[in-house]
Amino acid sequence: MLNSETKRKIDTARQILVGKIPDPKAQVEQITTALVYKFMDDMDKEAQELGGEARFFTDGFSQYSWTKLMDNRLSGQEKLDLYVEAITSMQNNPHIPQLFRDIFKGAFLPFRDPRTLTMFLKEINEFEYDHSENLGNAFEYLLSVLGSQGDAGQFRTPRHIIDFIVEVVAPKKNDTILDPACGTAGFLISAYKHILKTNSLDYKPEDEKEEDKIKLGETATETVIEEKKSYNGDLLTPDDRKKLTQNITGYDISPDMVKLALVNLYLHGFTDPKIHEYDTLSSDKRWDEMYDIILANPPFMTPKGGISPHKRFSIQAKRSEVLFVDYIAEHLTIKGKAGIIVPEGIIFQSANAYKNLRKNLIENWGLYAVVSLPGGVFQPYSGVKTSILLLDREFAKRTDEILFVKVENDGFDLGAQRRKIEKNDLPDALKALNQWKKDFVIASEVEGSLAFAVSKEKIAENGEYNLTGDRYRKIVDYSNAKWPMVELGEVCEILDSKRKPITKGERKSGIYPYYGATGILDYVQDYIFDEKLVLIGEDGAKWDRGDKTAFIATGKYWVNNHAHVLRPNRSKILDELLVEIINSMDLKTYISGITVPKLNQVNLKSIKIPLPPLEVQEQIVAEIEQYQKVIDGAKQVVENWKPSFRIDPDWPMVKLGEVCEIFGGGTPSRSKEEFWNGNIPWITSKYFTDDHKISGFENISEKGLKNSSSKIAPKGSTIIITRVSVGKFAYADQDYAINQDLTALVPKEKTIKSKYLLLISSTIADKIEKEAVGIGVKGVTRDFVIKQKIPLPSTQIQEQIVAGIQEEQKAVEECKKLAEIMKQKIEAKISEVWSYEA
Known part of the structure; x- marks a missing residue:
């Protein structure tokens, strides 16, 4: 598993290169070359520590060892010259295996800025070769930045x-x-x-x-x-x-892909990977294998x-x-x-x-x-x-x-x-x-x-041997449907011919909504439509059951060519019910197109929907609107509520370090298997949720805890992210060992209550987010956290504040439940429309 520190190193190395090498594939090639260079030196050192001799940097190539390259006595220009000479010469090094010579074949540095190279090499120097799969997983993460290989369609x-x-x-x-x-x-x-x-x-x-x-x-x-x-x-x-x-x-x-595959397999334990540069389609050299x-x-x-x-x-x-x-x-x-x-x-x-x-x-x-x-x-x-x-x-x-x-x-x-x-x-x-x-x-x-x-x-049977699964699905039998089934084209007028796209560069800001497949995209100076109509996504939309594929537009507005425009025949079907019915359907069987999935107009018109009598539709819509009002009200409460309380100006302001024990953590070495998979939960920032909880963890052993900077934040602590993904905090619902990006605030219970500390931590996290500094990796020092001042009422008042907030939280949770119940009622009502006679 890749830890956040190694991931950070890879991201930082790419960020250093991006100003000189914007192409992700070229960045990967440079990082690969540098990593292999560094790892050869690590293996030489390991051999020497065990009483052996250097294998890679010896005889005429000893001058290129990574250790000599990183000598602080070298100037930036000297380091640049040595590095360029080393990577271009390495393919001729008779002391290294053919695998490594292949990796260095054609290696070059596409820039000549000593400062950028020095920063880059310093980051690469943080990696160490080991025999676990950690480096292989790290390399796979690096490779994940590779995207389309253009015309090759890879x-x-x-x-x-x-x-x-x-x-x-x-x-x-x-x-x-x-x-x-x-x-x-x-x-x-x-x-x-x-x-x-x-x-x-x-x-x-x-x-x-x-x-x-x-x-x-x-x-x-x-x-x-x-x-x-x-x-x-x-x-x-x-x-x-x-x-x-x-x-x-x-x-x-591709020789570039062969090189990356060789390194990837080598770092996963393959001493002699079988990767061949070979044109599978045009050459028959390996046909008999x-x-x-x-x-x-x-x-x-x-x-x-x-x-x-x-x-x-x-x-x-x-x-x-x-x-x-x-x-x-x-x-x-x-x-x-x-x-x-x-x-x-x-x-x-x-x-x-x-x-x-x-x-x-x-x-x-x-x-x-x-x-x-x-x-x-x-x-x-x-x-x-x-x-x-x-x-x-x-x-x-x-x-x-x-x-x-x-x-x-x-x-x-x-x-x-x-x-x-x-x-x-x-x-x-x-x-x-x-x-x-x-x-x-x-x-x-x-x-x-x-x-x-x-x-x-x-x-x-027809000689096509078509492997499209949907064409063989059993056709739905509507013969015993409760209400008659009609095609959309029978009850709606399609107004697509009136649509008109405006490119982003051509749009002039105004007051009229500009609609696309998923809703309002912009506001423009003019309008096409001035009536209530139904819009359904044509392409760039989602067509799963429950997705908001259909929606109503009212007033004056513009529609581009990514949304179908429908005028329902309101003597047959109501706009609101049509939208609910369409959004209750799985429309993917109506979608065509390979590269760009699309609901074309022919398929749109052929969509079959149930058609209850108009008076029944009116009753259904009225009932749904009542449910929707409750949902909207509940959402307002949930979205706008934030825990808050009045701060009395007479309360003393104290430094956080006076009322909490404050410390950071660390990461046990990934190369030591005995440090991992123990019984101590260990967390990083990725396990923090938006509602200040901890969701998931890895496990480290007692030995891993003792042989690293990681420390245990006890149950009841507040843990704040003070490095990298700053701005989040969470309550420790159990004991957790923490990594170096986190800071634990352990309350001195006689002075400050744990749940009050959690409440006040939102202001601390906000300050950390605003004050975080650093190039690439932002953060604050532990001393910054220690010196933050907070209002400190008596513990009795703290408990009263927490009790009040908890009551508010219960009310908010009830609103969430109520909204979900109303949503289920709407779904049940629409299901009735689709129901069948017994």
């Missing part, structure tokens, strides 16, 4: 999607494993870790839930570092380990004019995505298995190459399941819609059906930051796939909604 695969595929494919210790477009080796490392896990004494598969198998960070990027538990593979013999690393292979056409497991997210894009493949492919095509899937399928052993991420074209395109590929996948190559992924899994790099093809040559022969699984939420929102959300279908998808492979049964709780099976005969 996108970094999110770690949780990689882990999901690996869990389904489930490689074993003796399997040969390949990724033919390996990029930075994410699939290969995940497969390696999976094998270590399943060959560890402390691995208990019966205790592991599906949701524990796919680890999620606060964002999709940070998921690479959120490992709940590390396994050491202690059931593997030395021969097993050697064979395992020899059995894992990667190809990539077969593998038990193939995992890949191959490039989606095809160069202009197409690929020029060799002649050994079964499918004659020039599209890279077709050829890669062909390659993978043809290079599996008799019992081989594969997991492949593919663009939607593979799923439904009607060109002969695509149809022939799908036919072969179903009839000859072991396709047994298709997992549809949400359209934004590759955000912020691409909104391209993708699916996962799962192949198992042995298993597929035992069934005449294909399993379709639809993942609508992967645990993260679809914004650029891809932040963690509650909705996550991956655990249920994993459960469905595992159950299917076990006994050809779909778990009842996900059947129909998330997973269903279709016969191969049905898929093949």
Whole structure:
């Protein structure tokens, strides 16, 4: 697991470089070169400490050792000259393995500013080589900054999607494993870790839930570092380990990717990684190499004019995505298995190459399941819609059906930051796939909604072999609906032709709302519409059940071309009920488009909705409006309430250090396994919630506590973030060891009560946020906290203040509950509209 300090070092190194090297990929290359340089010197020192000799910086290359580079007697210019000479010469160093020579091949420094280099090297100097997986996880975090590789159509695969595929494919210790477009080796490392896990004494598969198998960070990027538990593979013999690393292979056409993959595997314990610079599609040099497991997210894009493949492919095509899937399928052993991420074209395109590929996948190559992924899994790099093809040559022969699984939420929102959300279908998808492979049964709780099976005969019947799951879903039977069903086009006039977009640069600020797919985007000087209408997101919206896809616009306003504009026939349907009905639906079956998902006008008009009589509609709307008024009132209370109390000017003002014991913490060394996984909860700033609670922790041991600067903040303390993510604070509901970014305020109970201290801490946190200083990493000193003055009434008055605030908090919580009850009543009322006759 990656600690916040190591993450900070990586972020700081990038921030130092960004002024000279704005390209993230170039930043990663410079950091990689410097890290490997530093680690070679660390290994030399380790060898010398054990009585051996330096291996890397010896003979004519001893002058380039990192230790000599960091000599404070060198001027900035001398350091720059030495560094440039060292990295350009290292590929010719006969004392280093070929792996390291490959890493330094073509290395150069693209700037010549001594000050920037000195700052950068100082940050790199903070890293130390060890033999744990910590450096590997740190390097994966560094690689997570890589985005789209432009015209190649390569996108970094999110770690949780990689882990999901690996869990389904489930490689074993003796399997040969390949990724033919390996990029930075994410699939290969995940497969390696999976094998270590399943060959560890402390691995208990019966205790592991599906949701524990796919680890999620606060964002999709940070998921690479959120490992709940590390396994050491202690059931593997030395021969097993050697064979395992020899059995894992990667190809990539890009020398830059090969270099990064080599470093990544090396830092995960591979002494001689098998990564080859190889054109998988145009060269047949390795065509005869077969593998038990193939995992890949191959490039989606095809160069202009197409690929020029060799002649050994079964499918004659020039599209890279077709050829890669062909390659993978043809290079599996008799019992081989594969997991492949593919663009939607593979799923439904009607060109002969695509149809022939799908036919072969179903009839000859072991396709047994298709997992549809949400359209934004590759955000912020691409909104391209993708699916996962799962192949198992042995298993597929035992069934005449294909399993379709639809993942609508992967645990993260679809914004650029891809932040963690509650909705996550991956655990249920994993459960469905595992159950299917076990006994050809779909778990009842996900059947129909998330997973269903279709016969191969049905898929093949029109010769298209279309793998779009939704087309095979059973059509909803409305024949016994309580109210007649009508298409939206029958009860609404579509006014889309009147819409007009205005670019941001052309907009002139004014008083009229400017609407887009999700609501008001801006205010402009003119308007198009001057009436009450219903807007429904066309693209750039969300179409899940419960999302506010539809909304009402009133008065004078402008609408761009990302929202449909509807004028309901009010003699048939009321605007308010139409909006509620649309927002209660899952509209994704009406969505088309691969790169940009879209609710086009044809599909919009075809949406079927129930149509109660007008007088019934009026009753429903009146009831819903009453519920909504209660919700709005409750929200006002919740959003505007803040704990506050009157400060008597006669109360003495005292320094915090006079009434609290104040101290910071630290982080035990990650390289010492015995310092971790003990029984002491240890926290960092990432576990602080917005409502001043602590959610989650890691565990350290007694030895880890004694051999680090970490200290225990006892139950009842207030803990404030004083470094990096300043401005938050939390109440310690139990004893916690803390890291160096946190400061504990332990109240002297005879003078200040713990809950009063928590209340007054909001003013202290505000001051810390305003006064924090630093370049890159902001914070305040502990002395700053100690000297902060707070009002200190008697303990009796403190208790009265806390009691009053707690009563207010109870009222606020009741408002939250009331709003939730009213929301459920609205949902129940709309469900009645959709109900069926008995």
